[in-house]
Amino acid sequence: MFNDFKLIDDRPVYIQLKDYLKEMIMKGHLLEHQKLPSTRELSKLLSISRNTVLNAYADLEQDGIIYAVKGKGNFVGKVETLKASSIEFNWKERLNNVTLLADEFDLMKQDIHWEKGMISFNSVAPEEKLFDVENFKRAFLTRMSLEGDIVLNYGYAKGYKPLIEYLLHYMEMKGVDISNKDILITNGFTEGLDILLSSLAKKSGRVICENPTHHAALKLFRLHGFDIHGIDMKDDGIDIEQVEKSLSEKEFDFAYLIPSYHNPTGIVTSSEKRAKIIRLFSQYQIPIVEDGFNEELRYSGSHLAPLMTFIGEGNNIIYISSFSKILFPGIRVGWILADKELIHCLESMKRARTIHTSTLDQAVLYQYLLDGYFEKYLKKAKFVYKKKYELARQACNQYIPFKRMTGDGGLHLFIELEEAMDARTLLKKCYQRGVVFYPGDVFYSNGEGSNTFRLGFSRLKEEDIVRGIKIIGDTLKNEMGS
Template identity: 50%
Template sequence: MIFSNLKINDNEQIYIQIKNYISDMISKGLLPDNSKLPSTRELSQILDVSRNSIVLAYEELKSDGLIYSISGKGTFASSKNSHSTTSWSIDWNIMENKYSKIANELDIIKSEVPWRSDLISFKSISPNGELFDMEELKKSFLNRISLEGHKLLNYGYAQGYKPLIDYLLTYMNKKSVDTSNKDILITNGFTEGLDIILSSFTNPGDYIICENPTHNTAIKIMKALGLNIIGVDINKNGLDFNMLEDKLKIHKNKIKFSYVTPSYHNPTGVVMSPENRYKFYNLMKKFNIAIIEDGFNEELLYSSSHIFPICSLDKSSNGVIYIGSFSKILFPGLRIGWILGDKNVVDRLESVKRCKNIHVSFLDQGILYDYLYNGGFEKYVKKIRKFYGDKFNFAMECVDKYIPTEYILGDGGLHIFLKLKNINTRELLNKCLEKKVIFMPGDIFYLDSKGYDTLRLGFSRLSFNDIEKGIKIIGESIKELVY
């Protein structure tokens, strides 16, 4: 095909024409370095010319250093000796749009201290992979493949894998959610779920109200979409409802959504009480503000039975969209989450999902469904509640023993949140880093200048020994800053 444009004329010797054509192809980069050329016999047949013409052309090109031959293997291009065209440089800084700039500016993977194997890191709130039941997962993989074979490896449906959707509808129904007028869209984790909802139902300049502090990824998505974010403080008593009501009155008729994480709120770890869930729902209903509920780590309640999600209060109404995911406790690498909402809402979101990335891997969905359906998740949750519960209690004891705080927040889950007494946690982080301990400074979770004296400690992947050692070092570093 590379010689389809070579037209032999009668005005110039044939071998010269062939030589010049190949030379031009190499100089333009159309014959990359080390790419194989046809043999002299093959090329003579392709061009319908004498083989001698091809031999002469190749010899000329070899003498110019543009091709080379290897005995028994063939003839190859050597573009490193050709003269390249002038360089081309686009100023991507000028090309970059506001969305990309905000995403890069708020990318904590790039801006925060990275994990290293020699550090005691309290940054992560990911599950401990050693607790995953790999044998059960292997069984689920083999079972789904044997039952459905190539179907799981082909294109799927944007809404998701039907057996998994049906399972999750039943799962939510067991949480007292009325699913009769609801449907589910499977997403690539929480992040895509929130992005799809906000991309579908907001415009730049719209208002959204949420807790302050809140999930850093949620802040990034909301800011990248150009939303005006109204923060409501979380303090030692939880969400400040007086502030919430004031903000609702001030911005009446402007707020399109509220975003709330009632269970194991990230970063504070606070679990909203049943009474406050009821109060929050009715306030949003009164002001006609749709709720996006982040069902973060609901299954990890250590001390009592499960608290109903806010969407269970919505009954046959359509005011709450729920985003669920197992990612923070089970197989985060599968990146499977779901949106539960009114059927009309999910129908619209399905089209947006199809526009963005067609569908979530059906292989991953099939494996997860099999694992859930066969009871693997229930056994796993019983095990991790005890494991993480013990770590949570131990971490709280260590903080109480070693770190002077204004107050501590956390009702369980995989992290706790500390407010210190006039200590800049950025300065504290630098001092702790010298002693090979890192944590997540709290300011990244705030919508304003607050949070300079807060930090989040994730303990899920640390040993008991490292939890105590790391917390003790943080406490010692605080004393050094004070004195």
């Protein structure tokens, strides 16, 4: 007995002893009213200090697991092990359709998972080696020393005030009229969209959006029961004639658009088209949900304003964004910028569902932004990603016989093959040769896109980008007769 007690590093010994004894008792290896070794005996037996044993016994007594009898020693107390009833539900039968749909549409459960050593173009997450861990630590320590106790206690549902003010100014500097607008901080972009979809009244029950589009948004539209009306993408953004035709024929509750670095095509909507989009949707009184995805990751020159800058004091655009894709996806902070009254209502939904977003995450992000680390990091990241981007483009041009390639920056390219080509068949063949990518059909609202795929290059080494794209190209030419 007690000879299987093994210490691990870093955890206080008395807690390890306490856990160990508790486990023995819970599992019935030590029985009720059984006498425990004296503290002196046990400390000798386990080669630990007597004080450690004393601390462990005191804690166990405090928890009611053991009891002490004066002059006699310590004994195992009464531990509930009664199993009143054990019944088994089939939980799937007790879940609703939305949940079963979420399970079905969960790409993470279906992905062809890459194995070590493979070249994976799946991810559009940032390269973690770029992370500015030292300055993040610095920002953390600064904030904690300024108001550690406040950061660790409850905050406001709307968000951490200094961060809200910073972001309002940040958006104002992009040209947004913030006079009648406000911000709600969310657990990333995704929660922002989900809260909004949970709040909008369903009238036509129809959303109009780019096709293809962000698959997490498509999934949420489906889970919220919206019909999705997708519009083809031209090289300068959504096909505006198709939009006009659709608006004249059907009702829509709202539009969902990703004008800057569209996901998955990487297309940046032109300035002229932005103005047209605003005019058209305003005319039909349809609100626009603008996804600010990767707006910061432009590699080239000219200033491009978010759609929201075009409406002045209007309130017909809801802007949702986060810095996740660029900065630190592990801290989940996004925001909704919209009409003040709307934000006031969404705030109650946020409070009802998650109380508020982690104050710690918000406060550290705020300090990181305030200290100017973001700008510095962005420069470094742009430099690295731009190189990868140019390399990937060049390799695609050289090796892949595509029909169309789009991607004006960002962290990915989108490839459209000739109609007859099937990207999933290609994926299977490439997988055997150690290369994986994202089949494009998951981004389509209508089952199309079987001849498309997305190449995320952010986390790959430069040589692997070229090597991987060459393998895809070779596979296409040699095995699929492209």
